[in-house]
Amino acid sequence: MRRNETTALLSYDKDRFVDREYEIELVLSKAPALLRGELLHNRTVAFYGPRGSGKSWLLAELSRRLRAPELASLVLLPMDLRSYAGEHPIFAVEKLLHWATEQIGIASGMTPTGEHRLGSLGEQSYWLCGDIKRTKRPVAILVDDIDAVSPDFLRELESYFLAPLVKLPGILIVLAGRTRDPRPGEGYTWKSPELKLYSVECDLGPFDEQYTKDQLARQRPEAAPAAVEIREAGGGYPLSNWILGGQVAGQPPAWQDKAAALKACADALLGNVEATLQPYFWALCVLRAFDEERMPPLLAAYLGPTPAARWSYGECRRLREEMYRTRLIRWIAEKGGFAMDEAVRTALENALQENDREMWQRLHCAAYELYAQWVRHYPKAAARWQPEADYHTKRCTSHAT
Secondary structure, three states: OOHHHHHOOOOOOHHHOOOOHHHHHHHHOOHHHHHOOOOOOOOEEEEEOOOOOOHHHHHHHHHHHOOOHHHOOOEEEEEEHHHHOOOOHHHHHHHHHHHHHHHOOOOOOEOOOOOEOOOOHHHHHHHHHHHHHHHOOOEEEEEEOOOOOOHHHHHHHHHHHHHHHHOOOOEEEEEEEOOOOOEHHHOEOOOOHHHHOOOEEEEOOOOOHHHHHHHHHHHOHHHHHHHHHHHHHHOOOHHHHHHHHOOEEOOOOEEOOHHHHHHHHHHHHOOOOOOOOHHHHHHHOOOOOEOOOOHHHHHHHHHOOOOHHHOOHHHHHHHHHHHHHOOOEEEEHHHOEEEEOHHHHHHHHHHHHHHOHHHHHHHHHHHHHHHHHHHHHOHHHHHHHHHHHHHHHHHHHHOOO
């Protein structure tokens, strides 16, 4: 298996980009009003999606299209917050303010008349807004990885950069991240109405069969005929399609080693997770949602022979908080619990099913027993938990060996 070659992330390439036309048009349709210097009603567009859903590629494609000749007067400010993750928030935002000032055509730290100016973040933010008003140039700000930085960084970024600028005419802000609010579980959510309440929001889901085939045709041409099998194995998410597409060969293409391919995909999606934390993702990957009360029987089944009682509420909460900090799980109210990024959960469960079917069945049985017990003990909540019990027993019986 060519793991290093097939699991490495693919850098953006305009000739390999597919789909997301609706999302692109959503942004480009605002360009005429931007060029006229109008105050847009919905001046923030936010794209959300799990790891591997193509957020960074989408922003790179938008950046390219916003550089079209007919938009030559537009000042484009693309930024990836991940590159600032290790910096002190105040210094990082100060750097952003200087950079933005230079991009609109004014030397950083200088007045339009050539005099030096030094000041606090508030003063620098005020000067930047004044420079934009004076030059009357429209500005598009593209911010990737909004949840890759600390709450303190986000607070400074919103207070002195995003919030002041988004109130100006001729400004458009495009955000990309995992969730609607970048750090809701760590004490930070957007405060500005323009970012929180009046933004246009889009969830980036997986590709359907046709777009999966189109993606493979451009990125892994030899794998395109196997698009159906690849999408089924990885859920259709662009990163998973890319990784799994490198694991088929021949004419017609077939898996070189399906179990190893799925494991490679799962390992790649967990690549930024500490090794000591990864087993907990594997243990919980069969659950559509979980919390501290649902974790113990799954952890005991996967990590045994320790009994479920070993996993106290406090211990499970500590583990869940560590998992949350990886940004691969999030609270979903509709599911009544925390849910793993579907791209990650799908890859892990399919890899477990292919590599260790006995363990995969054991986990589903543990989940079924938990929910069946809740149905018996809490009859008033049976309507909520019975579908989960049915789901897990169906998964076991439909794939029984």
